[in-house]
Amino acid sequence: TKSKLESIFEINQKINFVVESIDMDMQTGIGNFKANHPLHSRMPFKNKIKESKNGFKKLKESVLKLISEAESSSK
Secondary structure (H helix, E strand, O other), X not given: OHHHHHHHOOOOOOOOOEEEEEEOOXXXXXXXXXXXXXXXXXXXOOOOOOOEOOEOHHHHHHHXXXXXXXXXXXX
């Protein structure tokens, strides 16, 4: 609805979207904003990370290090 669009976008705001089709004869096209911005999607999305040979050991270590650094800097 127009009111919902107005709550998301501002006039003259630049946005990015996925071009789905272009009709050169009519000089029109269809773009998909939600395909590029999953938070605005109606359906929940699922991302899967494939486990590496070390599992998620390095990822876990990296995240724990970032958390520790953030906690140290906030004190």
